[in-house]
Amino acid sequence: MSELLSAALMLIGASFLLLAAVGVVRMPDLFTRMQPATKAATLGVACMLLAVAVYFGRIGITTRAVAGIAFFFLTAPVTAHLLGRAAYFVGVPLWEGTVIDELRDKYDPLTHTCRSSAEPALDVRGDPRTDG
Amino acid sequence: MSAGGVLAIVDPVIFSMLSVALFLAFVRLVRGPSLPDRVVALDLIAALTVGFIAVYAIDTGERVFLDVAIVVALITFLGTVAFARYIERRASSE
Numbered sequence: 001m002s003e004l005l006s007a008a009l010m011l012i013g014a015s016f017l018l019l020a021a022v023g024v025v026r027m028p029d030l031f032t033r034m035q036p037a038t039k040a041a042t043l044g045v046a047c048m049l050l051a052v053a054v055y056f057g058r059i060g061i062t063t064r065a066v067a068g069i070a071f072f073f074l075t076a077p078v079t080a081h082l083l084g085r086a087a088y089f090v091g092v093p094l095w096e097g098t099v100i101d102e103l104r105d106k107y108d109p110l111t112h113t114c115r116s117s118a119e120p121a122l123d124v125r126g127d128p129r130t131d132g
Numbered sequence: 133m134s135a136g137g138v139l140a141i142v143d144p145v146i147f148s149m150l151s152v153a154l155f156l157a158f159v160r161l162v163r164g165p166s167l168p169d170r171v172v173a174l175d176l177i178a179a180l181t182v183g184f185i186a187v188y189a190i191d192t193g194e195r196v197f198l199d200v201a202i203v204v205a206l207i208t209f210l211g212t213v214a215f216a217r218y219i220e221r222r223a224s225s226e
Contacts, residue, residue, distance in 0.1 A: 021153035
């Protein structure tokens, strides 16, 4: 029974990982590519580790598998955010079909801080770029 | 192979699916127009490696491989964070 369940979980996980790889190849620009690489891959790996936990069915293995899943769920958004932020600063081009870029002119290019839409836009005097 | 009937059938299918996924991620790693694209591909390759190790642990019935998978996941996280910092630093120093 546990064998059947773990086989099904492995199949689901492998399908998600394959879909993630297809998405990474097929998506048009970096920021859409990060979507499958982060979400689908996280779900796929979680299914795989869950399959290991179900197959062995021991408390030590299950604890380690759940810890691994929790680690993946915590770190995947962090890496995606750091990488997307860095790529935005580098100026990786957006897809030509992009409808809206809400971060445009929000980032200070010198200090890399982001200002919210409630604050007024940068004028020439307040712009730290003109200092010195 | 310690696995029984169902897993003997399913395991080759899963290994081949993961291999195809690894090949596709490698295509993106080679083709990726920018450095962040390649880092994304490397991240995906690491996730696929963790999946491979998990399936291999079930295939061989060796429980120790789960620890290996967790360690690979940990090191990959550190590597991707370092890459992101490097890209951002390089952008601000130019």
